[in-house]
Amino acid sequence: MPDVQIRHQQGHFTLDADFSLGSRCTVLFGPSGSGKSTILRILAGLIAPQQGRVTLAGRTLLNTDQRIAVPPGRRSIGYVTQQAGLFPHLTARENVAFGIRHLEREARDRRVLEMLRLFGAESLTHRRTPQLSGGERQRVALARAVAPAPDLLLLDEPLAALDDASSQDILSRLLALPTRVLYVSHDLAEIWRIPADVVFLEHGRVTATGPLQHVLASHRERLLHQLAI
Amino acid sequence: MDLQALWLTLRLAAVTTAILLLLAIPLAFWIVSTRSRLRPVVEAVTTLPILLPPTVLGFYLLVLLGQRTAFGRGIAHLLGHPLAFSFEGLVVGSAIYSIPFAVQPLTAGFHSVDASLIEQARLLGAGRFRILREILLPLSARSVLAAAALCFTHTIGEFGVVLMVGGDIPGATRTLSIAIYDQVQDFSYAQANHTSLVLLAFSLAALILLYASRPRNGAAHA
Numbered sequence: 001m002p003d004v005q006i007r008h009q010q011g012h013f014t015l016d017a018d019f020s021l022g023s024r025c026t027v028l029f030g031p032s033g034s035g036k037s038t039i040l041r042i043l044a045g046l047i048a049p050q051q052g053r054v055t056l057a058g059r060t061l062l063n064t065d066q067r068i069a070v071p072p073g074r075r076s077i078g079y080v081t082q083q084a085g086l087f088p089h090l091t092a093r094e095n096v097a098f099g100i101r102h103l104e105r106e107a108r109d110r111r112v113l114e115m116l117r118l119f120g121a122e123s124l125t126h127r128r129t130p131q132l133s134g135g136e137r138q139r140v141a142l143a144r145a146v147a148p149a150p151d152l153l154l155l156d157e158p159l160a161a162l163d164d165a166s167s168q169d170i171l172s173r174l175l176a177l178p179t180r181v182l183y184v185s186h187d188l189a190e191i192w193r194i195p196a197d198v199v200f201l202e203h204g205r206v207t208a209t210g211p212l213q214h215v216l217a218s219h220r221e222r223l224l225h226q227l228a229i
Numbered sequence: 230m231d232l233q234a235l236w237l238t239l240r241l242a243a244v245t246t247a248i249l250l251l252l253a254i255p256l257a258f259w260i261v262s263t264r265s266r267l268r269p270v271v272e273a274v275t276t277l278p279i280l281l282p283p284t285v286l287g288f289y290l291l292v293l294l295g296q297r298t299a300f301g302r303g304i305a306h307l308l309g310h311p312l313a314f315s316f317e318g319l320v321v322g323s324a325i326y327s328i329p330f331a332v333q334p335l336t337a338g339f340h341s342v343d344a345s346l347i348e349q350a351r352l353l354g355a356g357r358f359r360i361l362r363e364i365l366l367p368l369s370a371r372s373v374l375a376a377a378a379l380c381f382t383h384t385i386g387e388f389g390v391v392l393m394v395g396g397d398i399p400g401a402t403r404t405l406s407i408a409i410y411d412q413v414q415d416f417s418y419a420q421a422n423h424t425s426l427v428l429l430a431f432s433l434a435a436l437i438l439l440y441a442s443r444p445r446n447g448a449a450h451a
Contacts, residue, residue, distance in 0.1 A: 044352060045352075046348050046352075071351075072348070073356075074354070075352075077352065079349070085343075085348070085349045087349075087364060089368060098350070098353050098355070099352075101354075
């Protein structure tokens with residue numbers, strides 16, 4: 001049975017998607033408006049679908065038939081969007097520490113530094129969000145999302161606004177993580193760099209899954225059309 | 230200058246402001262975060278004192294807090310004296326009269342906080358109280374200051390509700406605005422002028438403080 005089964009109606013848009021998450025990284029690929037971000041928000045628990053079932057590491061996070069809906073904070077899911085969403089009144093260190101308040105102070109400080117180092121942001125510790133560049137914000141946002149050691153990391157086009165060098169550097173650090181990742185993108189050039197299975201979404205439906213080459217072969221015309229857009 | 234009335238007015242404004250902030254912060258948070266069908270009703274009730282003539286509000290409070298109602302008798306039994314025509318009664322009347330001036334800026338401030346920040350806080354395990362304390366309040370600090378300044382100055386300038394609920398008892402319920410009324414009744418225009426200038430200065434100072442806390446136009450877009 002797939003890990004994710006979602007039926008959701010939002011105005012005229014219908015989301016009807018079933019797919020499984022890979023053991024490491026899965027790419028959710030599709031054109032703008034195909035429902036990728038909505039799926040991520042449903043997985044994170046920020047939107048309640050009309051019907052759905054989500055399991056992660058053997059744990060049921062959502063089952064509308066059984067009226068199960070684990071709250072966002074208890075899903076063990078990290079979520080990073082293009083906007084980073086850092087708390088503007090906090091420093092980079094305080095942002096990363098926000099989700100690991102339950103740790104002892106020393107362990108927390110160690111973990112914060114470890115996470116900032118992991119994403120090459122250790123020099124930003126005491127800087128507040130307005131003092132950070134776009135790329136720096138993304139590094140801190142990723143460190144914050146990974147710090148609580150989530151079971152799943154949802155990444156909604158986190159590198160879209162960054163230059164090539166920054167995005168390549170962050171991507172390689174991301175792919176080295178032991179965490180399962182669901183990576184959303186509408187950029188074929190970007191997913192080409194990610195060695196992962198692809199879930200291809202069109203108009204709210206999954207139309208192909210598997211290795212990128214396989215999806216490319218079966219959807220060549222449509223993907224070339226996407227690339228042209 | 231009636232120093233007794235000045236001290237009473239400042240005490241009334243300070244106590245009312247403190248009570249209103251304590252009440253209005255959770256109330257505004259509830260308004261911005263609830264899906265309850267009662268939300269518009271609660272918003273309407275908390276905004277009502279802006280539109281209601283102060284004498285109408287004062288009259289109903291006088292009746293409610295007086296000996297004619299079970300509520301009034303119960304409170305009198307608890308406190309050992311009726312709430313009407315007492316400082317405590319003035320605080321209740323002032324708090325109800327000024328509640329929109331606390332709730333409105335706080336609600337606007339909480340609404341202006343980017344919803345994605347609240348979502349991130351939820352995903353990182355923060356509960357409602359932590360979101361309020363660590364995200365909404367720090368990011369709405371100016372709104373909290375605005376609510377405090379508006380409540381304080383509005384309470385200082387109250388007349389109708391204070392007169393209806395508290396009457397005009399020197400040292401107990403006579404505030405500066407009532408002292409001005411008394412001075413005018415006695416044709417002591419010079420005294421009334423001095424007292425009025427004090428009220429004017431308080432109101433102006435509070436507004437200057439409020440506007441000084443806002444970023445300048447250039448800074449806001451920098």
